[in-house]
Amino acid sequence: MKKDKLKIGIYELTGCAGDALLILDCEDEIINIFHAADIQSFLMAKSDNIDGALDVALVEGSVSTEKDLKELLDIRKRAKVLVAIGLCASVGGNQAAFLNPREWEENLKKVYGRTEMTHTKPLHSKPLNAYVKVDYYLPGCPIDREQFLSTLTRLLDGHPPELHRFPVCVECKWRENDCLLNRGILCLGPLTAAGCRAVCPSHNLPCVGCWGPAEEANHTAEYQLLLDKGFDREMILRKMSTFSGTGIADFAARIRGEKK
Amino acid sequence: MKTISISHLARVEGAGGVTATIDGQVVTDVKFIINEGPRLFERLTIGKTPEEDLNIVPRICAICTLSHRFAALRALEKALAIKEPAKVSLLRELMHLGEMIESHSLHVYLLALPDYLGYPNAIAMASKYGFEAKVGLEMKQFGNHIMKTLSGRFVHGENPVLGAFGRYPTRDELVFIKNRAVQFLPFALRTVQLMCELPYPEIPESDTLFICCHPANGQFGFMGDKVILSNGELIDAQEYKKVTNEFIVSHSYCKRSQYDGKPYSVGALARINNLGERLEGEAGRAFKKYYNARWKRNPLFNNAAQALEILYSFERIPQVIEEALNMPDPEPVAWGRDTGKGVGAVEAPRGLLFHAYDISAGRIAHTDIVTPTAQNAEDIERYCFIAAQTLLKKGEEDKIKDRMDLVIRAFDPCISCSAHMVQVKQAPNGDWKNRLKELASGGDVVFVGLGREDRSDDAAGLELARLLRERGSKDVWLAEELSGDSAPTDGARPLVFLDAVDFGEKPGKICLLPMRYVLWNSSLSHRLAALTGLPLDSKRLLEAHLLGIQPASIAQGDPISAEVREALNGVLEILGN
Numbered sequence: 140m141k142k143d144k145l146k147i148g149i150y151e152l153t154g155c156a157g158d159a160l161l162i163l164d165c166e167d168e169i170i171n172i173f174h175a176a177d178i179q180s181f182l183m184a185k186s187d188n189i190d191g192a193l194d195v196a197l198v199e200g201s202v203s204t205e206k207d208l209k210e211l212l213d214i215r216k217r218a219k220v221l222v223a224i225g226l227c228a229s230v231g232g233n234q235a236a237f238l239n240p241r242e243w244e245e246n247l248k249k250v251y252g253r254t255e256m257t258h259t260k261p262l263h264s265k266p267l268n269a270y271v272k273v274d275y276y277l278p279g280c281p282i283d284r285e286q287f288l289s290t291l292t293r294l295l296d297g298h299p300p301e302l303h304r305f306p307v308c309v310e311c312k313w314r315e316n317d318c319l320l321n322r323g324i325l326c327l328g329p330l331t332a333a334g335c336r337a338v339c340p341s342h343n344l345p346c347v348g349c350w351g352p353a354e355e356a357n358h359t360a361e362y363q364l365l366l367d368k369g370f371d372r373e374m375i376l377r378k379m380s381t382f383s384g385t386g387i388a389d390f391a392a393r394i395r396g397e398k399k
Numbered sequence: 400m401k402t403i404s405i406s407h408l409a410r411v412e413g414a415g416g417v418t419a420t421i422d423g424q425v426v427t428d429v430k431f432i433i434n435e436g437p438r439l440f441e442r443l444t445i446g447k448t449p450e451e452d453l454n455i456v457p458r459i460c461a462i463c464t465l466s467h468r469f470a471a472l473r474a475l476e477k478a479l480a481i482k483e484p485a486k487v488s489l490l491r492e493l494m495h496l497g498e499m500i501e502s503h504s505l506h507v508y509l510l511a512l513p514d515y516l517g518y519p520n521a522i523a524m525a526s527k528y529g530f531e532a533k534v535g536l537e538m539k540q541f542g543n544h545i546m547k548t549l550s551g552r553f554v555h556g557e558n559p560v561l562g563a564f565g566r567y568p569t570r571d572e573l574v575f576i577k578n579r580a581v582q583f584l585p586f587a588l589r590t591v592q593l594m595c596e597l598p599y600p601e602i603p604e605s606d607t608l609f610i611c612c613h614p615a616n617g618q619f620g621f622m623g624d625k626v627i628l629s630n631g632e633l634i635d636a637q638e639y640k641k642v643t644n645e646f647i648v649s650h651s652y653c654k655r656s657q658y659d660g661k662p663y664s665v666g667a668l669a670r671i672n673n674l675g676e677r678l679e680g681e682a683g684r685a686f687k688k689y690y691n692a693r694w695k696r697n698p699l700f701n702n703a704a705q706a707l708e709i710l711y712s713f714e715r716i717p718q719v720i721e722e723a724l725n726m727p728d729p730e731p732v733a734w735g736r737d738t739g740k741g742v743g744a745v746e747a748p749r750g751l752l753f754h755a756y757d758i759s760a761g762r763i764a765h766t767d768i769v770t771p772t773a774q775n776a777e778d779i780e781r782y783c784f785i786a787a788q789t790l791l792k793k794g795e796e797d798k799i800k801d802r803m804d805l806v807i808r809a810f811d812p813c814i815s816c817s818a819h820m821v822q823v824k825q826a827p828n829g830d831w832k833n834r835l836k837e838l839a840s841g842g843d844v845v846f847v848g849l850g851r852e853d854r855s856d857d858a859a860g861l862e863l864a865r866l867l868r869e870r871g872s873k874d875v876w877l878a879e880e881l882s883g884d885s886a887p888t889d890g891a892r893p894l895v896f897l898d899a900v901d902f903g904e905k906p907g908k909i910c911l912l913p914m915r916y917v918l919w920n921s922s923l924s925h926r927l928a929a930l931t932g933l934p935l936d937s938k939r940l941l942e943a944h945l946l947g948i949q950p951a952s953i954a955q956g957d958p959i960s961a962e963v964r965e966a967l968n969g970v971l972e973i974l975g976n
Binding site: 152153155156157158160161163164167169170173184185186187202203204206207232233234236237243246247249250259261262264280281284335338339341342343344347349377378381382 | 461525556
């Protein structure tokens with residue numbers, strides 16, 4: 140008996156559209172993806188989109204307006220499985236770097252002044268799990284094509300995706316790179332989810348944390364290690380919170396709350 | 400009244416839309432809406448180091464990621480007095496050419512061409528146009544390959560840094576790119592032929608101002624320290640605010656730009672219109688063969704311009720690599736200072752991009768970023784209006800939605816940097832009443848009556864002004880009373896012109912229109928002749944409204960018709976209380 144193709148929807152909330160673009164970037168495989176799955180909605184790629192029941196919804200971007208929120212709640216209702224794709228959907232990303240709502244509001248006013256927005260109310264940017272249950276997280280800024288393809292294939296076959304739980308350092312060792320921390324360069328590899336194949340350290344550049352926190356990350360130990368190495372406290376916290384959004388909120392709040 | 404709405408603009412990068420409102424024979428409102436929420440990038444960079452800024456700002460947009468990085472590098476290096484070595488300049492040009500090829504081939508083949516060939520997407524198009532879809536994908540893949548080689552990743556690569564690259568590409572990597580670029584030339588030529596010979600629809604066509612970077616070396620290219628306007632003006636990039644004049648509209652988180660109070664266009668079409676004469680080789684020959692006056696009036700030719708730029712890029716790559724191969728990998732360059740200001744201008748695939756920074760003691764103190772889609776937003780609205788109004792007038796209302804969709808997509812908006820949606824809606828009956836009330840709620844309205852006496856209904860505007868005065872309204876003017884010394888000066892108060900306007904409607908029908916639509920509407924713009932002598936600046940005029948009343952007759956000597964008389968009473972009723 141021929142199995143029905145899984146119904147899949149790819150959605151973009153507020154973000155850089157990089158994860159959807161990366162799916163388009165799977166040039167060789169994209170035609171196969173369109174054959175293997177029933178792509179119900181993918182705004183960047185097609186105009187005949189349908190909003191119906193879904194087996195899998197892939198959602199990128201963070202919730203940054205009331206419209207985003209309404210769309211996310213609707214997608215959650217229609218989808219059996221919801222996968223957050225990319226950093227913004229998973230932990231909030233750059234735009235969620237203002238951890239304090241008041242700070243966010245002040246900055247919003249500085250950019251847009253007092254203009255009343257008529258089309259949709261802005262919200263302090265948050266990842267998907269601030270509002271709905273997320274079944275799987277595909278990290279990355281943007282996501283990695285191999286990881287995306289393997290995740291999609293496993294979902295199409297009815298299996299849960301298998302993602303790396305370890306940090307960038309593991310991949311960096313696999314590539315036999317010199318440790319940048321040993322050279323006195325502030326690298327966030329020990330805290331950051333793997334999957335990028337340690338691309339920045341392999342280019343002689345420090346990891347900036349753009350995949351968000353690794354599952355096994357020990358922020359407290361890393362913070363202490365960096366302090367011991369003589370890095371400035373504010374600089375460490377600033378670098379840690381640039382990409383990790385709410386993924387680092389608790390840690391950052393605790394450290395900032397402690398006396399110097 | 401009716402609204403045509405494209406609520407989710409498909410096949411563009413990001414989330415947004417456009418809504419057109421139709422009242423009988425008149426388009427009364429067009430809004431280009433960006434649904435992306437505010438991301439506050441300009442504020443996120445404050446207090447960061449220049450290196451951290453480079454981690455953050457490319458994330459504004461995935462498809463222009465390297466253009467953002469490039470613009471930021473140019474601005475930061477200017478501020479920090481860093482002069483990048485010649486090899487770094489060449490490799491940056493190469494990565495930028497890769498992004499141009501990637502973005503343009505994605506847009507031309509996968510996003511725009513399905514429209515012109517009548518398919519919902521490129522996959523469906525591939526069944527009959529398999530060759531085109533395949534070539535498009537391969538070119539895009541090659542562009543991605545260049546970007547990955549130079550930047551480290553397909554998207555958001557961190558390899559290009561201040562004054563240097565983290566890792567320099569190997570000789571083999573560069574030779575591979577050079578050889579592949581040469582192999583692609585026939586396909587680039589075919590792309591130009593395909594896109595330049597498409598039968599682009601004649602609606603909308605209208606003149607505009609084009610702005611792009613001005614390469615100092617006299618050649619075609621995608622960056623410069625100055626920008627060139629299609630009127631011949633050159634403006635230093637450091638004075639970019641003279642060009643962009645940003646302002647905020649309430650229906651979008653994307654800021655808007657106008658030059659001299661008017662919308663302008665940036666992008667591939669701007670570059671070809673302003674600099675196309677500079678193209679050499681096959682691209683130069685193709686320019687001479689295909690370029691004509693319509694390219695200056697019709698935004699759809701942006702797709703043809705993109706094809707020319709794809710060809711240019713494939714011709715330029717081997718030259719760049721040839722030069723770079725002879726240079727050793729340079730040593731890192733030190734900062735010249737840690738405090739300073741700098742503006743960087745580059746051409747992103749979809750147009751002019753500015754990054755401006757103030758750096759104080761090694762930390763970013765102020766950031767301003769002006770994206771191409773933000774600059775195009777006003778012209779996108781204007782061309783959508785012209786398309787909708789022209790088609791409506793021709794009785795082809797059913798085509799409005801698809802045409803607006805085509806226009807927006809032709810601009811190649813990168814909506815995340817600032818859209819998914821085209822909507823056409825009919826205004827509810829008497830919509831003008833609500834809108835007039837809304838205007839009046841924004842402060843005491845200043846009315847100016849226009850028209851000709853003794854010409855029956857053509858005197859309606861003058862008559863209405865007189866009636867308003869009789870009823871005690873204070874700020875009411877007749878056009879003839881306005882002079883240099885005596886004119887409504889308070890720019891904050893709403894200004895409404897009253898006049899008889901032939902919309903092709905039933906006599907007595909009233910329409911309230913933003914003045915800029917009158918200006919953009921060729922069948923109404925003669926009304927503006929009456930306004931040119933008035934002592935009002937162009938900005939005040941563009942922000943004003945026109946309350947138009949459809950005349951029954953404009954015959955000499957006749958009195959005002961019963962229909963128009965009734966309409967005037969209707970206006971007085973709204974304003975009376």
